[in-house]
Amino acid sequence: MTAYDDLMSFQRETEALGQIAGRLMWDQETMMPPGAAEQRGEEMAAIEHVLHARRTDPRVGDWLATAEPADALAEAQLRLIRRRYERSARVPARLAAEIARVTSVAQGKWAAARAAEDVAAFAPVLAQVVALRREEGAALADGGDVYDALLEDYEPGATAQSLAAMFDGLRPRLVALRDRCLGAEAQPPTLTGEFGEAAQLDIARELAAAFGYDFHHGRIDKAVHPFSSGSGTDVRITTRTSAADPFNCFYSTIHEVGHAAYEQGVDDAYLLTPVGQGVSMGVHESQSRIYENQLGRSRGFTHWLHGRMVQFFGDLGMDEPAFYGAVNRLHRGYIRTEADEVQYNLHVMLRFDLERELIAGRLAPEDLEEAWNARFAADFGYPVDKPSNGCLQDVHWSVGLFGYFPTYSLGNVYAGCLHAAMRRDLPDLDAALERGDPSPATHWLRDNLQCHGGLRSPRDTIAHATGAAPSEAPLLDYLDDKFAAIYRL
């Protein structure tokens, strides 16, 4: 056994234990009896403790010092193990434990504050979370930029500067497009009615299968929040239904199928290794977003979906071109997760700018609400009506996820690049989508991106799939074309 073999054998068990921790989270959101929460907290803490001990095990450092990679795959494995090891080594155990404790409390306080529309009840614990993550970021940054160090957890290689440049590139054309759409004479209709849960779930399962979700290696359950969980051969997703809004169920299902298909699509040879997972949050989101938007909300696919919904629910009160508009229409709203394709990234920019200010110490947590409301009014042209529609809407900051939000927009930008490349390779894609068959596209994504897992850096993963360095232009061109047609601009 070489040092590399020893390391990989140790790492494989760590990966397996990590999968167990993920399964417990899934169980917690789908199956766990309500009275088991406290015991589950101890169980999660126990397995996290085991994982932390393995990640900081001095033997890992020894193996890393002497392991010699035989090929590019081994190089990638070592790079990923080294990154995690060095990260864990830089954060004192005391700080890691304190962050785990405080964010657990903060998540509860956030939920209560949101329910009570009471920002003041959340601000003190948010201040604690910000302080702890700043301390952690400083430890990780080792003299460099603190926010960049936090970003590294979600999008290795990304920097505040590169992301700011991306948003600068997105903003003018998105704002212009948004204003043209909202000002247009031809406004698409809104779907109205009551849509039974059983039929929604039947269609959701059909959609999942159409988009290549492998039920042999996964399952769909209901949960409060849709999510995808697990890697390798056990990748589970959840969905939810709303009687008035079946699109919520359908498109969140397709979105999660995008995440799950990425995990299911990684080369079997990488199972339970660091490379055997999606490479970053941004690339992950590129999969969920391209499934959901560029494919699921396409002219072709909505043609098929319209037919399927009519079969299940009868007349929808609109013909099929109007249905395409209803699926894609822009609307005034406060909530990021409910935003349309054009406005979504504007919601993210707001968070990106505010969280950098929080981490830099230039914005005090107690001033967050005022800053959020001012920025929202400036960006969207109408005031926030209540905190649950404003700065309390997302769970992220309460659990310490600073640097996570921009990966959503990065995912959209990457999806734009992938979509443009895919369209060049698949001239007949529209015909397949019209038949309800996105498989040429999902196979293209599997073969060009998903199968490679974490073999390359996030940007190189996209560049390898598309043949070009990522840029925001393809996304903007796609949005301009699509919405010009819908709104007859």
Next chain:
Amino acid sequence: MTAYDDLMSFQRETEALGQIAGRLMWDQETMMPPGAAEQRGEEMAAIEHVLHARRTDPRVGDWLATAEPADALAEAQLRLIRRRYERSARVPARLAAEIARVTSVAQGKWAAARAAEDVAAFAPVLAQVVALRREEGAALADGGDVYDALLEDYEPGATAQSLAAMFDGLRPRLVALRDRCLGAEAQPPTLTGEFGEAAQLDIARELAAAFGYDFHHGRIDKAVHPFSSGSGTDVRITTRTSAADPFNCFYSTIHEVGHAAYEQGVDDAYLLTPVGQGVSMGVHESQSRIYENQLGRSRGFTHWLHGRMVQFFGDLGMDEPAFYGAVNRLHRGYIRTEADEVQYNLHVMLRFDLERELIAGRLAPEDLEEAWNARFAADFGYPVDKPSNGCLQDVHWSVGLFGYFPTYSLGNVYAGCLHAAMRRDLPDLDAALERGDPSPATHWLRDNLQCHGGLRSPRDTIAHATGAAPSEAPLLDYLDDKFAAIYRL
């Protein structure tokens, strides 16, 4: 922190990790996607590896050497930790790993052999399992009796000699009662018909609630084999349905509720400690059997169940006294798990005698089928018709469970003792059972036995609850009275 505190803090995490391993088993039988089996194998191996390392951690030995118990509870905790530590320390890691590997293979070969009715395909791997468990037993026995050493895993304090004496006490009266019942003129009827699954599951949930199953700290799902899983505040059970035999669903549900209620009923203060679980297989089985038989198959409760079934399914073709007979009737059969209360222990005796011969090396695994069939014909008066009804019917030996079977009969004997004591304390129990309310009995069990978890040895647990040393007489008296009435002997 004293050595005791350090030990208990370490042990608490071990218990939490043990609960996680149990939850994975539950998931595997209820929720896991079929294609995830291989990955799950690695996940299970990883967590078992962690657990084994913790159980044999030298620090545990150091703490045990210096910890000073402050009270009886601490004494019990230390006794349980010491037993497991010494057991783990005696079994070489190589042997433990080999047993895990071979029993995993053997279980698959057993299932295939059973399906093919081919004992010869199973005998070689059974021989391996027997040899490994004999080796393990010898390591554990340290010069003492090998079978007794294996028993210790399931029923601490029991010995082959004490169990043989118990079976000697049971056999003559059970055989006599069986022969009188089967020869009686008045034979109870058999329930016939088709019973819908949804209604069976509705009744099963109602039964679970009636017997005190706490859904706030548990859940019921369908699985191929009914089981109970987990301790503390997350104790889940499974059930199954058969269109022709609703009693299978109802009584296996009540049986598993007995196991689950024991775990749910342990004092909250013992959560995630060694004392915070059922004390032994025998005492566990006493709970499942008393719920299922002495309570669930009682004259009073079947009165209520008859009424409930008529409401769900309409006329059952028999009046309520005949229904009581149908629930309890003796029948010719081959399968232990389907046996009636009178004959059940005869099935166990057969296994107890044969497995002692296997472990002693006096019976070769290739001669098992012949020995089984001869013994079965002698004990039951008719020949085994096929291996799946004979020596291939149970999974136990394939996974190395030698010493487990007798705990089923021990559970019946303990249930007899508990039932006699409970009846003395609860003169009005029959009236409550007739109303479909076993709660006086289940509360009695919780207060007198379940709440104490592993505080006392198994026999002392029964003695504490009943006020007397356990004996087989109460069970035999109960069976004689009950079946004399049903068969008008």
